[in-house]
Amino acid sequence: MTDLPVTRGFTGRRRPADRDRLPPGQYDTGRLWPVLSAEPTPRIPHERWDLTIDGLVLEPHTWDWDALRSLPHSTTTHDIHCVTTWSRFDTSFTGVSVESLLEVTGVATGATHVLAHSSTGYTTNLPLDDVRADRAWVVWEADGSPLAPEHGGPVRLVVPHLYFWKSAKWLSRLELLDHDEQGFWERNGYHDRGDPWREQRYQGDA
Amino acid sequence: MPDLPGVSDGSGPSGWELATVRAVDHPLEGYVRLRLEVPGEARRHLAGQHYVVRLRADDGYTAQRSYSTASAPGDPLVELMVERMPDGEVSGFLHDEVRVGDTFELRGPIGRWFVWDGETPAVAFAGGSGVVPIVSMLRHAVGLGRPDLLRVVVVGRSLDALPYVDELRATGAFVALTRENLGSRVAAPPYPEELAPLVAGAEVAFVCGGVGFAGYATRELEDLGVASSAIRVEQFGVTG
Numbered sequence: 001m002t003d004l005p006v007t008r009g010f011t012g013r014r015r016p017a018d019r020d021r022l023p024p025g026q027y028d029t030g031r032l033w034p035v036l037s038a039e040p041t042p043r044i045p046h047e048r049w050d051l052t053i054d055g056l057v058l059e060p061h062t063w064d065w066d067a068l069r070s071l072p073h074s075t076t077t078h079d080i081h082c083v084t085t086w087s088r089f090d091t092s093f094t095g096v097s098v099e100s101l102l103e104v105t106g107v108a109t110g111a112t113h114v115l116a117h118s119s120t121g122y123t124t125n126l127p128l129d130d131v132r133a134d135r136a137w138v139v140w141e142a143d144g145s146p147l148a149p150e151h152g153g154p155v156r157l158v159v160p161h162l163y164f165w166k167s168a169k170w171l172s173r174l175e176l177l178d179h180d181e182q183g184f185w186e187r188n189g190y191h192d193r194g195d196p197w198r199e200q201r202y203q204g205d206a
Numbered sequence: 207m208p209d210l211p212g213v214s215d216g217s218g219p220s221g222w223e224l225a226t227v228r229a230v231d232h233p234l235e236g237y238v239r240l241r242l243e244v245p246g247e248a249r250r251h252l253a254g255q256h257y258v259v260r261l262r263a264d265d266g267y268t269a270q271r272s273y274s275t276a277s278a279p280g281d282p283l284v285e286l287m288v289e290r291m292p293d294g295e296v297s298g299f300l301h302d303e304v305r306v307g308d309t310f311e312l313r314g315p316i317g318r319w320f321v322w323d324g325e326t327p328a329v330a331f332a333g334g335s336g337v338v339p340i341v342s343m344l345r346h347a348v349g350l351g352r353p354d355l356l357r358v359v360v361v362g363r364s365l366d367a368l369p370y371v372d373e374l375r376a377t378g379a380f381v382a383l384t385r386e387n388l389g390s391r392v393a394a395p396p397y398p399e400e401l402a403p404l405v406a407g408a409e410v411a412f413v414c415g416g417v418g419f420a421g422y423a424t425r426e427l428e429d430l431g432v433a434s435s436a437i438r439v440e441q442f443g444v445t446g
Contacts, residue, residue, distance in 0.1 A: 004262060004266070005224055005262060005309060005310075005311065006262050006263065006264045007261040007262050007263070007299075007308075007309075007310045007311075008303075008308055008309075009299070009303040009304075009308075010261040010262065010263050010269075010299055010303070010310075011263050012261070012263045012267045012268075012269050012295060013269070013295050015267060024268070025260070025268055025269075025270050027269060027295065034442070034443065035417045035441060035442075035443060036441065036442070037439060037441065038319055038320070038438065038439055038440075039434065039435075039437065039438070039439055040413075040420075040424035040427075040428065040434050040437050040439060041420075041421060041424070042434070084271075084272055085269075085270055085271060085272075120434070121435060150417060150421075184319075185319075187318075188317060188318040188319045189316055189317060189318050202313075202316065204221070
C-alpha cells in the first residue's frame with residue numbers, strides 16, 4: 001500500500017512517554033509476560049540438561065547445569081520484543097554471554113551463522129555476528145527467579161535485539177555453520193533475521 | 207520437525223491490504239464476529255492460519271494484533287471471532303467501534319505450522335476462544351466430505367461462553383463443560399476414557415487455548431500415547 005489509511009474512529013491508547021523504546025507496531029505489555037510456543041512445554045530436570053556448542057568451532061564443548069552455572073555470570077536488563085507485538089521493558093536475565101562460551105570453543109574460519117537447537121527439536125537461525133560481543137546470552141534466571149519451563153527453563157537463549165522467537169527456549173545446542181539454514185519459524189513464514197526496529201516479521205519483509 | 211504433507215508452500219503473507227468489513231455481529235457475550243473482504247483474488251489460506259489486523263490513528267500511531275480465522279480455506283471472506291480482552295486496545299475497538307463498510311489494514315495468511323492439510327487423521331483440542339482455528343479445520347473437513355478425519359474436543363465453562371458451540375456440536379465435536387451440566391454429562395473436564403476413542407488413530411494433534419489449557423491438553427494427549435513431536439500447540443495468555 002502506498003498511502004497509509006487512517007482507521008475511522010481509532011485513536012488508540014494514550015501514547016507512552018517512553019514511546020521511543022517501542023519498535024514500530026509493538027505495545028508495552030507492562031509486567032505481564034505472554035507465553036507462546038509451538039509445542040508442548042517440556043519439563044527438563046537440571047541434571048538431564050546440557051548445552052553443546054559444535055559445528056564450525058575449533059573444539060566442541062558441552063556444559064552441564066553445574067558447569068554452566070559455575071562460570072562467571074552476570075545479570076543484565078533488556079527490553080524484549082515479540083513478533084506477536086508485545087514488548088516487555090526492563091526484563092533482567094542472569095546467565096553468561098554466548099561470546100564467553102565461544103571463547104572456550106573457538107570459532108573456525110568460515111563460520112557465518114548459528115543454528116540454535118532446543119531439546120524439543122525447535123530450531124532458529126541467526127547470523128553469527130548477532131550472538132557475539134555480548135549481544136546474546138544463555139540464561140537460567142529471569143527477573144530474579146529461576147526461569148520457568150513455559151519461559152524456556154531451565155536454560156534459554158536471549159538475543160534481546162532481535163524478535164524473541166530467536167531467543168530459543170529449552171536451549172540444548174548452538175551449531176555454527178558456514179551458511180544460513182532456516183529454523184522452525186523461519187521455514188514457517190517468519191523472517192530470517194527478525195530485527196524489530198526494521199519490523200522484519202515475516203519472510204519478504206525488507 | 208517435518209512439515210505436514212502438502213502444506214510446505216503456497217499461502218504466505220503478501221504485505222498489507224485494505225480489508226472491508228462486510229458483516230459484524232456479537233453472537234455471544236464478549237465476542238465480536240467480523241467478516242472481511244480483501245481485494246483481489248479470493249483469500250487462499252490453510253485451515254488454522256491467522257491474519258494480522260492493523261489499526262492506524264490520524265497521527266500515524268498504529269496497533270496490530272494477530273487473530274486466527276474461522277473461515278474454511280474456500281471461504282471468499284475472512285472471518286474473525288475476536289474475544290474482548292480487558293482494556294484491549296484493538297479488541298475493544300473491534301467490539302465497540304467497527305461497523306459494516308469500515309476498512310482497516312490486514313495482512314496474511316500467516317503461519318504454516320498450526321495448519322491441517324485436510325488429509326492426515328487428526329485430533330484437535332480447543333479451550334474457550336481457542337476454538338477459532340479449529341472451526342476453520344472442522345469446516346474444511348466438512349467441506350471435503352471427510353469430517354471423520356478430524357476429531358474435535360472442545361472445553362469451555364458453559365455453553366454461553368463458547369463461540370461456535372452450536373456449529374461444533376452439530377458437526378460432531380465432543381463438548382465438555384466444566385461449570386454446568388450438558389445433557390446427562392455432569393460438569394467436569396474431559397475424562398481420559400472420553401478422550402481415548404477420539405485420540406485413537408490420530409497422526410497429528412492440535413491444541414489451541416490459554417496457557418493453562420494448553421498444558422492440560424498436551425499432558426492428556428501424552429498420557430494417551432501421543433508423541434510430543436506429533437502435538438502442535440497454539441497458546442496464548444500471560445504470566446505475571
